[in-house]
Amino acid sequence: MSQIITxxxxxxxxxxxxxxxxxxxxxxxxxAWDALARGFSELTDDREVRVIVLTGVPGAFCxxxxxxxxxxxxxxPVTRERYWNTITRCYAALSDASVPVIAAIxxxxxxxxxxxxxxxxxxxxxxxxxxxxxxxxxGLVYPADSTARLAALVGAQAARYMIYTAASLDxxxxxxxxxxxxxxxxxxxxxxxxxxxxxxxxxxxTVTAARTVLNRLATQLPEGLADEIAALTRKAEDSDDYVEGxxxxxxxxxxxxxxx
Numbered sequence: 001m002s003q004i005i006t007x008x009x010x011x012x013x014x015x016x017x018x019x020x021x022x023x024x025x026x027x028x029x030x031x032a033w034d035a036l037a038r039g040f041s042e043l044t045d046d047r048e049v050r051v052i053v054l055t056g057v058p059g060a061f062c063x064x065x066x067x068x069x070x071x072x073x074x075x076x077p078v079t080r081e082r083y084w085n086t087i088t089r090c091y092a093a094l095s096d097a098s099v100p101v102i103a104a105i106x107x108x109x110x111x112x113x114x115x116x117x118x119x120x121x122x123x124x125x126x127x128x129x130x131x132x133x134x135x136x137x138x139g140l141v142y143p144a145d146s147t148a149r150l151a152a153l154v155g156a157q158a159a160r161y162m163i164y165t166a167a168s169l170d171x172x173x174x175x176x177x178x179x180x181x182x183x184x185x186x187x188x189x190x191x192x193x194x195x196x197x198x199x200x201x202x203x204x205x206t207v208t209a210a211r212t213v214l215n216r217l218a219t220q221l222p223e224g225l226a227d228e229i230a231a232l233t234r235k236a237e238d239s240d241d242y243v244e245g246x247x248x249x250x251x252x253x254x255x256x257x258x259x260x
Contacts, residue, residue: 004028005035007042013050013200014193015043018057025063025108026056030073030083033065037090044097050204051196052097054120055104055189059128064111067138071246074237087112091143094119095215098208100199104192105129105180118149121211122195125180126188129171136166138249139241139257141233144226145219152218154179 006018017039019026028036043049056062065087073083094101094116103109103117106126111134117123133150135142142163151159154177161167174180185191199207236242241257248255 004032005039007039009046009049010193011197011200013048014053014196015046015049015051016053016055016193017043018055019060019062020057022057022060024066025110026060026113027063027066028112029066029069030086033086033090037086037093040090040093040097044093044099050099050200050202050207052099052101053104053189053192053196054094054101054116055192056107058106060107061103061105061109061129062113062116063108064113064115064134067246067249080237091115091119098211099204100196100207100211102192102196104188105131106188108132110134114150115143115146118146118153121214122181122192123174123179124182124185124188124191124195125171125174126186127171127184129174129180129184129188130168131162131174131179132166132168133162134166136164137255138245139236139239139243139255140245141229141236143233144229148219153177 004019004021006020008016008018010016017036019028019032019036021027021032040052043052070083074080100121101119102122102124103120104124105117107128108130109117110130110132114131114133117131133142147159147163150162154162158177162169169177169179171180171184175182175184182191240260241255244257245255
């Protein structure tokens with residue numbers, strides 16, 4: 001698949017997608033997003049695969065998008081649109097998978113990584129798991145369907161807190177809020193594979209139907225909201241605040257936002 005994204009089938013009915021870019025805490029550039037999307041499509045198209053496990057390297061799940069790479073791509077409108085379309089295609093490949101997806105999380109799960117995890121059916125956590133929704137630190141807008149999924153899992157008040165403050169939840173807080181399934185695991189990948197085995201021998205049509213219904217219920221948005229959020233997203237991406245947010249991130253300093 002690629003040096004960063006690998007696909008394996010360790011047991012009957014189970015596919016595993018691994019992200020391996022530890023030097024960037026598994027942040028993904030455009031080619032990695034594309035490879036991840038193709039990984040989901042490959043396993044979804046394999047009729048022998050009934051469950052997908054998504055994981056990273058020990059100590060890092062996915063730190064989201066490679067902010068520096070996206071900022072560079074954003075200098076050209078055509079390149080930015082292609083890059084963003086690659087990311088959204090990856091999200092769609094996960095969301096539209098006909099089989100359940102289990103995220104095994106040990107380390108940072110941030111931004112786009114959080115967006116991936118929210119589209120999984122289960123999130124199993126190790127002690128180093130850390131969840132964060134950072135758009136408020138960058139001057140960007142969190143996707144509407146991701147906001148809806150987050151609120152459905154942790155409740156509206158906790159979702160507001162995470163998005164408004166960009167604060168992180170550790171593994172214990174993720175379990176307490178319902179963001180994570182089960183208890184903190186010593187080996188979340190092993191726990192994910194164990195759960196996957198319990199699903200893989202069940203009736204696939206039943207599981208697929210349930211996944212479809214539950215996903216629709218979690219992301220039903222009022223009419224017109226998608227267009228409104230799209231306009232706000234474009235406004236944010238073209239703002240001075242976004243330029244400031246990226247500059248502050250690169251300089252490792254606190255941003256100063258003006259609302260323009």
